Amino acid sequence: GAVVSQHPSWVICKSGTSVKIECRSLDFQATTMFWYRQFPKQSLMLMATSNEGSKATYEQGVEKDKFLINHASLTLSTLTVTSAHPEDSSFYICSDAPPGRGQYFGPGTRLTVL
Amino acid sequence: GENVEQHPSTLSVQEGDSAVIKCTYSDSASNYFPWYKQELGKRPQLIIDIRSNVGEKKDQRIAVTLNKTAKHFSLHITETQPEDSAVYFCAASTGGGADGLTFGKGTHLIIQP
Numbered sequence: 001g002a003v004v005s006q007h008p009s010w011v012i013c014k015s016g017t018s019v020k021i022e023c024r025s026l027d028f029q030a031t032t033m034f035w036y037r038q039f040p041k042q043s044l045m046l047m048a049t050s051n052e053g054s055k056a057t058y059e060q061g062v063e064k065d066k067f068l069i070n071h072a073s074l075t076l077s078t079l080t081v082t083s084a085h086p087e088d089s090s091f092y093i094c095s096d097a098p099p100g101r102g103q104y105f106g107p108g109t110r111l112t113v114l
Numbered sequence: 115g116e117n118v119e120q121h122p123s124t125l126s127v128q129e130g131d132s133a134v135i136k137c138t139y140s141d142s143a144s145n146y147f148p149w150y151k152q153e154l155g156k157r158p159q160l161i162i163d164i165r166s167n168v169g170e171k172k173d174q175r176i177a178v179t180l181n182k183t184a185k186h187f188s189l190h191i192t193e194t195q196p197e198d199s200a201v202y203f204c205a206a207s208t209g210g211g212a213d214g215l216t217f218g219k220g221t222h223l224i225i226q227p
Contacts, residue, residue: 034214043203044158046214059214060115093157097212102148105157 002098003027006106013084014114020080021109023094029074030096034103035067038091050077050094084113116141118206120218128226133194135221137204138186146211147180147187150203152220158203162189165210191223199225 003026013019023033031052036044048069049057056069068080081088093108117140127133139147145166150158164171164178164187171178175194180187191198201222205215 032212036215043217043219044215046216049214099212100210102160102163102211103207103215104160105150107157 002096002101002104004094004096004104004106006094006109008109009107010110010112012112012114015085016083018080018082019084019111020078021092021094021111023077023079023106025075025096028096028098030077030098031074032097033071033077034095034097035069035077035079036093036095036105038093038108040091044093047079081111084111086113089113116144116206116208116216118204118216118218120204120221122221123219124222124224126224126226127194129194129196131194133189133191133198133223135189135202135204135223136186137188137206137218138184139206139216140185141206141208142185143208144206146207146209146213147178148205148211148215149176149178149189150205151200152203153200161202163211194223194225196225196227199223 005024007022033050035047038044047062050069050071052071058064071077095103095105097103120137148163151161152158175192177190201220203220204218207213207215
């Protein structure tokens with residue numbers, strides 16, 4: 001499978017601050033990466049598709065001005081949670097999809113907003 | 115958009131027995147159906163997937179079947195072992211896997227020793 005890394009693995013922040021999460025595709029050049037969110041004991045929900053060199057595509061109900069996605073290179077996508085609030089506390093996971101090989105997830109970032 | 119239903123939500127089986135988890139999907143354009151295993155606090159791990167041009171796929175103790183007409187697919191685990199205990203998610207997408215995934219709600223599989 002593909003190798004995907006994420007940083008940080010966990011972060012605690014105060015309400016109103018912004019947090020940046022990095023996702024790296026380590027073994028192939030990913031023109032597309034995906035961001036998911038998983039609340040405790042729930043399933044994964046697709047937030048957005050990150051496109052290298054162009055704007056991200058957001059799923060219905062996901063605020064693009066709150067969850068800023070940048071995909072400036074073929075190996076790095078970043079998700080910035082702006083003005084974080086306690087309800088944004090969740091497990092954020094990115095993935096990439098090497099052609100013909102399925103979709104592989106990073107280790108996830110656990111965000112806790114106080 | 116796509117909607118994926120998954121059953122059961124919890125499944126308890128005796129070690130050595132088989133386990134079956136079922137999913138249905140709504141979008142006839144979906145053509146890629148992966149299954150993931152997630153242990154507590156870890157990332158989902160891809161365990162098997164199937165594309166719409168295939169009816170069945172097997173990998174050792176794990177198999178997946180797909181019925182496009184009925185829009186359902188199932189995961190079969192034979193000779194279950196304690197290490198199979200985890201939450202299993204089915205998912206569906208278009209684009210042969212190149213598009214974002216819509217997940218089922220998950221099945222907590224418990225293997226009783």
